[in-house]
Amino acid sequence: MKASAAPILAIIVATAASVITPRAVNCNGDAFDLTVENWNKHRVDESIRAFWDEGKDAEGVDWPGADTYGSPRAFTTMLGTRLQNKGVWTCSGMPFDGRCDAEPCTEIGRYNKAGKMVDGPSRWGVFALNSVINLHRWLSDIWEGVDTGQKRANSIVFSAAKDFVKPDEKLNVGAKSILAGASFLLGLLGAVPATAVLTNVANPSVGLLSATLGIHLKSSTGERNFETADAFFRVIESFAQQTRDNLQEANSQILDSANDFALQIISGGAWVDAPRFDSNKKISANDVATFYRKNMISRGINALWKQYNVYVYYTWLNDAGAKPGDSKCDLDRSGPQDSKYCADDGVYYLYMYRAGRSGADYPYGGAKLAADPYNINPIWAVESSVRSFKAQGLNYDAEATDLSKLLGARGIDDYLNSPERLEGTWTLPVCDGSSRGRFNVDYTSQKDYDPKGGRGEPPCACGIDGRDTATFIRAANFDAEAAANKCLVSWTETKLDDWPAGVNRITYDEEGKHFVTKKAVENCIKNTHFNAAFGAARPRCSELN
Numbered sequence: 001m002k003a004s005a006a007p008i009l010a011i012i013v014a015t016a017a018s019v020i021t022p023r024a025v026n027c028n029g030d031a032f033d034l035t036v037e038n039w040n041k042h043r044v045d046e047s048i049r050a051f052w053d054e055g056k057d058a059e060g061v062d063w064p065g066a067d068t069y070g071s072p073r074a075f076t077t078m079l080g081t082r083l084q085n086k087g088v089w090t091c092s093g094m095p096f097d098g099r100c101d102a103e104p105c106t107e108i109g110r111y112n113k114a115g116k117m118v119d120g121p122s123r124w125g126v127f128a129l130n131s132v133i134n135l136h137r138w139l140s141d142i143w144e145g146v147d148t149g150q151k152r153a154n155s156i157v158f159s160a161a162k163d164f165v166k167p168d169e170k171l172n173v174g175a176k177s178i179l180a181g182a183s184f185l186l187g188l189l190g191a192v193p194a195t196a197v198l199t200n201v202a203n204p205s206v207g208l209l210s211a212t213l214g215i216h217l218k219s220s221t222g223e224r225n226f227e228t229a230d231a232f233f234r235v236i237e238s239f240a241q242q243t244r245d246n247l248q249e250a251n252s253q254i255l256d257s258a259n260d261f262a263l264q265i266i267s268g269g270a271w272v273d274a275p276r277f278d279s280n281k282k283i284s285a286n287d288v289a290t291f292y293r294k295n296m297i298s299r300g301i302n303a304l305w306k307q308y309n310v311y312v313y314y315t316w317l318n319d320a321g322a323k324p325g326d327s328k329c330d331l332d333r334s335g336p337q338d339s340k341y342c343a344d345d346g347v348y349y350l351y352m353y354r355a356g357r358s359g360a361d362y363p364y365g366g367a368k369l370a371a372d373p374y375n376i377n378p379i380w381a382v383e384s385s386v387r388s389f390k391a392q393g394l395n396y397d398a399e400a401t402d403l404s405k406l407l408g409a410r411g412i413d414d415y416l417n418s419p420e421r422l423e424g425t426w427t428l429p430v431c432d433g434s435s436r437g438r439f440n441v442d443y444t445s446q447k448d449y450d451p452k453g454g455r456g457e458p459p460c461a462c463g464i465d466g467r468d469t470a471t472f473i474r475a476a477n478f479d480a481e482a483a484a485n486k487c488l489v490s491w492t493e494t495k496l497d498d499w500p501a502g503v504n505r506i507t508y509d510e511e512g513k514h515f516v517t518k519k520a521v522e523n524c525i526k527n528t529h530f531n532a533a534f535g536a537a538r539p540r541c542s543e544l545n
Contacts, residue, residue: 034127038127039268039272042058043124044124047124048266052260052263053065059123059124061110066078074255074256075263076089076091076262079132082111083110083111083122083125084111085111091136093140094139094140094251095144096137096141100132101133107120108120108121110122128266132262135271139254140285141285144288144289146240146243146244148286149288149291152289153292154237156374157232157237158233160365161230161304164368165304166308171232172227294376298381298420298425301376302425302427306428308477309352309353310350310351310363311428312349312350312389312428313430313431313433314347314386314430314433315332315347315439316344317329317332327342335347335440336442336443336444338370338379348383349382352364353458353478359441362443380426382426384420384424385427386430389430391423393471429472429475429476431469432463436498438498458473460516461487461506466506478508481513483514484514488516496522
């Protein structure tokens with residue numbers, strides 16, 4: 001099949017069909033109801049492929065194929081110009097500018113060069129055009145939502161860079177810690193359209209959209225660190241601009257390039273009834289803006305806190321089968337109640353360790369988190385961090401493609417209702433303390449709460465057998481040597497009361513240089529007179545380790 005250089009509208013199918021009277025079709029009938037069922041009933045996939053590759057569509061109309069339509073053009077451009085009486089039809093504009101639209105269904109069919117419909121109305125054409133428009137509107141809504149969301153977040157992000165850091169201290173935050181897993185936008189795309197879930201139709205749009213956006217969703221600032229609130233603010237602002245640019249490029253790659261990418265994405269009727277979601281399922285540009293604002297503010301605070309020894313600590317309470325409101329977790333008062341998250345038969349609490357003070361305390365600015373203008377429940381920060389931890393452990397530096405897949409599978413409701421709680425939004429390190437609850441302390445209490453000295457040291461064992469301790473110590477920015485020394489004293493003080501069963505050594509760095517052995521603690525218990533008030537045992541215990 002040889003390509004022709006003639007203009008698109010000058011290429012028509014030269015048959016006697018030019019005098020055929022268009023078929024009479026009631027466009028208000030069930031046959032034109034935009035549903036996946038009708039998509040399949042009218043063999044739209046088969047007809048679209050005939051239109052693009054050459055062949056006869058399901059309505060008996062012969063198409064010569066894309067190679068005969070003139071210079072290389074996008075599938076969508078071909079579709080819009082060949083099926084409507086328009087000179088040029090394009091879906092390249094961002095935001096949605098009205099050029100990517102569809103005529104009434106009675107006007108959609110095959111036209112000759114004189115501008116007369118010779119075959120139509122085309123049922124499959126109506127379905128195909130509306131699917132393309134829905135896809136473009138969706139990408140455009142996200143573009144507009146990101147733009148609006150960043151504008152709404154600007155002043156709040158700038159304030160966060162002052163409220164959630166140690167006073168009078170330079171920042172040392174990497175952009176990568178904010179943007180790692182920024183494929184949350186891909187997760188958002190993956191959650192739509194709901195039709196793919198509701199009808200069990202295979203939807204290739206998730207993978208294809210992710211592949212297209214993923215190529216471009218990279219930040220040139222990803223490896224940079226910045227030291228001022230202004231620089232912190234600017235990197236988030238620049239990410240928003242880059243995201244808009246990436247969405248524009250993705251839209252062009254999908255809808256305005258000489259390929260059949262859009263054909264693949266809309267196949268199966270995946271986007272045919274996108275605008276027909278019921279009102280509580282449809283995501284608007286305003287929804288995206290709200291999601292983006294909340295998500296990026298949370299990510300920013302998360303990145304600021306990860307400069308310090310901020311972490312989440314879990315204690316197993318054997319709470320299986322407990323009724324809500326009457327569980328051991330509900331009744332637990334060992335930690336700060338404003339961040340208590342009940343899950344996994346136990347309890348999670350939020351802490352920041354401050355060396356030289358009384359140990360666990362609020363993270364910097366933590367008391368402001370739930371107030372205006374942030375309005376972020378501390379429990380959400382804990383829940384999101386726990387979800388992230390379950391998804392990929394403490395490996396938070398990795399590109400969070402797995403997280404975006406999880407988010408896509410989660411669906412629309414979680415995006416709209418709780419963006420601060422999603423995987424990847426918060427990634428504060430989590431220590432699974434098993435049943436070692438003595439490392440909890442309610443730092444919000446007015447009384448001097450100091451259970452067994454647990455307030456004076458970081459968590460000394462993470463994981464059932466302590467095997468995750470070194471990874472946690474690194475992720476939470478603890479000094480491994482200092483942690484080992486403090487924990488040696490702690491284990492001595494408690495006389496190995498909650499030492500992991502069957503374990504001889506707990507290591508506090510991944511190189512294995514700093515550790516505490518059970519034998520050293522036993523020797524320390526035997527050979528020293530431990531004095532917590534004066535710390536007299538610390539040097540002698542350290543020598544025995």
